[in-house]
Amino acid sequence: MWGVVRSLVRPAPVDGVGSLVEVAPAAGVREVFRRFWPDARPFRRWLWLSLVLVVITPLVDTGAVLLFRVLVDRVLVPRDFSAFPLVAAAFVVVTVLVGALAFAGQYLGAWIGEHFLHRMRTRVFAHLHTLSVSFFDRRRLGDLLSRLTGDVAAIENVVLSGVVGIVANVVRIVVFAAALFVLDWRLALASLIAVPAFWATARVFARRIKIASQEVRARAGSIAVVAEESLGNATLIQAYGREGAELARFGAQSMGSVHAELAATRVGALFSPLVDLIHVLGILTILGVGIWELAAGHISLGALLAFLVFLAQMYQPVQGLGSLSTSLFGAAAAAERIIELLDEHPTVTAPAHPVALGRPQGALRLEHVSFTYPDTTTPVLTDINLTVAPGQTTAIVGASGAGKTTLLKLLLRFYDPTAGTITLDGTDLREADPGHLRAAIAIVLQETLLLDGTIAENILAGRPDATHEQLLTAAHAADAHEFITALPEGYHTRVGQRGRLLSGGERQRIAIARAMIRDAPLLLLDEPTASLDAQATQRVLTPLRRLITGRTTIVISHNLLTVTDADQIIYLHHGRITETGTHAQLLANNHHYAYLYHLHHPPTLASTATPSAGNGAVT
Ligand SMILES: Nc1ncnc2c1ncn2[C@@H]1O[C@H](COP(=O)(O)OP(=O)(O)OP(=O)(O)O)[C@@H](O)[C@H]1O
Numbered sequence: 292m293w294g295v296v297r298s299l300v301r302p303a304p305v306d307g308v309g310s311l312v313e314v315a316p317a318a319g320v321r322e323v324f325r326r327f328w329p330d331a332r333p334f335r336r337w338l339w340l341s342l343v344l345v346v347i348t349p350l351v352d353t354g355a356v357l358l359f360r361v362l363v364d365r366v367l368v369p370r371d372f373s374a375f376p377l378v379a380a381a382f383v384v385v386t387v388l389v390g391a392l393a394f395a396g397q398y399l400g401a402w403i404g405e406h407f408l409h410r411m412r413t414r415v416f417a418h419l420h421t422l423s424v425s426f427f428d429r430r431r432l433g434d435l436l437s438r439l440t441g442d443v444a445a446i447e448n449v450v451l452s453g454v455v456g457i458v459a460n461v462v463r464i465v466v467f468a469a470a471l472f473v474l475d476w477r478l479a480l481a482s483l484i485a486v487p488a489f490w491a492t493a494r495v496f497a498r499r500i501k502i503a504s505q506e507v508r509a510r511a512g513s514i515a516v517v518a519e520e521s522l523g524n525a526t527l528i529q530a531y532g533r534e535g536a537e538l539a540r541f542g543a544q545s546m547g548s549v550h551a552e553l554a555a556t557r558v559g560a561l562f563s564p565l566v567d568l569i570h571v572l573g574i575l576t577i578l579g580v581g582i583w584e585l586a587a588g589h590i591s592l593g594a595l596l597a598f599l600v601f602l603a604q605m606y607q608p609v610q611g612l613g614s615l616s617t618s619l620f621g622a623a624a625a626a627e628r629i630i631e632l633l634d635e636h637p638t639v640t641a642p643a644h645p646v647a648l649g650r651p652q653g654a655l656r657l658e659h660v661s662f663t664y665p666d667t668t669t670p671v672l673t674d675i676n677l678t679v680a681p682g683q684t685t686a687i688v689g690a691s692g693a694g695k696t697t698l699l700k701l702l703l704r705f706y707d708p709t710a711g712t713i714t715l716d717g718t719d720l721r722e723a724d725p726g727h728l729r730a731a732i733a734i735v736l737q738e739t740l741l742l743d744g745t746i747a748e749n750i751l752a753g754r755p756d757a758t759h760e761q762l763l764t765a766a767h768a769a770d771a772h773e774f775i776t777a778l779p780e781g782y783h784t785r786v787g788q789r790g791r792l793l794s795g796g797e798r799q800r801i802a803i804a805r806a807m808i809r810d811a812p813l814l815l816l817d818e819p820t821a822s823l824d825a826q827a828t829q830r831v832l833t834p835l836r837r838l839i840t841g842r843t844t845i846v847i848s849h850n851l852l853t854v855t856d857a858d859q860i861i862y863l864h865h866g867r868i869t870e871t872g873t874h875a876q877l878l879a880n881n882h883h884y885a886y887l888y889h890l891h892h893p894p895t896l897a898s899t900a901t902p903s904a905g906n907g908a909v910t
């Protein structure tokens with residue numbers, strides 16, 4: 292028989308499709324408790340109340356069973372009607388009481404549970420936003436969403452429902468067991484036989500169930516990952532006719548979930564029938580002893596029937612404890628996925644006593660800065676030395692993959708340099724609060740980041756407390772006012788997810804308005820015109836120049852349109868600065884920069900420049 296059982300509770304077959312999401316490291320139910328019990332603190336008073344209900348309810352149940360005994364021994368056996376009305380009235384009272392207690396218990400349980408859940412969800416969400424950008428580079432969004440919505444609920448199952456459930460069942464078992472011993476201690480002893488067999492079964496199953504639940508949670512995460520990646524890129528997928536491949540990818544993960552769920556169900560569903568079997572065997576034994584006791588006149592018929600009813604009632608909490616322990620282990624598997632998230636710490640943190648930046652002048656200095664991305668070995672930036680005077684514009688030029696965007700990430704302190712220092716107005720960025728630093732910076736990127744809200748909301752994201760006049764001024768300066776007011780709902784037009792309802796040039800002008808309204812002393816532009824055609828680029832250049840005026844600006848540009856009038860230009864080659872100077876100086880150098888420039892501005896004369904080293908590849 293155990294052979295069959297073992298084959299039934301084997302982990303899910305994987306069909307060659309690995310889960311996209313790793314199983315979180317194991318942590319026991321006790322660890323889940325240690326971590327999250329403090330979160331239940333505000334609800335402790337209510338928890339006590341629900342525990343009181345939990346204790347009262349079985350006592351009332353016991354009253355009902357004892358009434359049943361009175362009914363048999365005083366009314367049914369003597370066939371005497373006179374006592375019946377009183378017994379009947381008592382039954383009605385007890386039933387109403389049981390109902391009221393059940394309602395109060397359920398509602399209170401749900402109230403505590405939901406509020407706890409809200410607290411946990413918001414806590415995990417807030418924690419995710421404290422994590423550094425490097426965390427989001429590594430993690431898959433779908434899996435995070437699945438943890439935030441699904442797995443958080445598991446903690447409630449362990450910490451609140453689990454506790455209340457265990458206490459409720461234990462109290463019921465104790466009360467009913469006491470009643471059994473009061474009714475007939477010999478029968479009560481006989482009924483204890485089933486207990487060890489029950490615990491042995493529970494122990495065997497607990498581990499299996501936990502493994503199966505871990506797989507189920509990981510599979511749920513995988514489905515969310517594929518769905519998020521796939522639906523988030525619907526345009527790309529449809530344009531390249533990849534629907535079939537995506538469906539296959541989704542189907543494989545979905546099927547993996549089917550196998551995992553089935554494996555978990557096999558384990559869970561096998562558990563109850565086994566417990567049932569043990570239970571029936573126990574009852575039959577007791578019935579045998581009971582008939583003998585009845586014949587010997589040690590017990591009345593009413594007491595024997597009441598005994599059997601108690602025993603039947605006891606079965607439910609015993610089985611409840613069993614299924615609770617299995618769901619508890621399942622929930623622990625999910626809670627581990629939350630613990631794993633909460634154990635992630637931001638790699639970029641504010642020092643204990645950050646140096647106040649105020650409104651910085653904007654003097655930037657990079658000294659011997661080198662950088663390697665975490666978990667990689669090749670340095671992306673090597674020994675960068677750069678000085679930017681306040682109000683000046685520095686252009687960064689270089690081939691794709693040279694490390695230009697990475698340099699901006701260091702300035703925003705999304706990462707800290709592996710070696711060397713970056714200072715702003717003489718303060719090492721590590722000594723400042725990253726929040727204060729970023730408040731002094733406005734950005735416009737190649738891929739415009741728009742939130743799914745109205746145009747006004749997107750511009751005001753740059754400075755939430757700006758007035759309506761400031762909003763209009765920024766939109767005018769960004770040459771965006773005209774197209775915005777031409778839209779049916781003007782500033783209150785929704786831009787769609789990631790701004791999909793607007794054209795690339797319109798999105799970019801909104802991004803410029805947002806940077807404009809922020810009015811930050813530092814401005815970082817990462818190829819702000821790269822995704823635009825020549826005409827749209829021309830429309831964006833004027834507002835961009837307005838934005839740059841008077842701010843310390845670092846601009847990355849491929850097509851060199853915003854570059855030629857920069858105060859200094861640096862050329863990055865494989866993460867090293869190979870050329871520094873003004874446009875005229877670099878042209879005179881006749882090296883990479885000159886080559887790049889002539890690519891974009893083909894010379895009319897036959898003065899073609901070729902690079903003397905490397906291959907200034909341009910995308
Ligand atoms: N999060 C990351 N983790 C690991 N490596 C990364 C990460 N981001 C970028 N890289 C690597 O760092 C190198 C420089 O990337 P970066 O984005 O800075 O290039 P870039 O000069 O901005 O290129 P482009 O002009 O194409 O935007 C690339 O080789 C890239 O593979």
Ligand SMILES: [Mg+2]
Pocket residue numbers: 695696697817
């Ligand atoms: Mg880049």
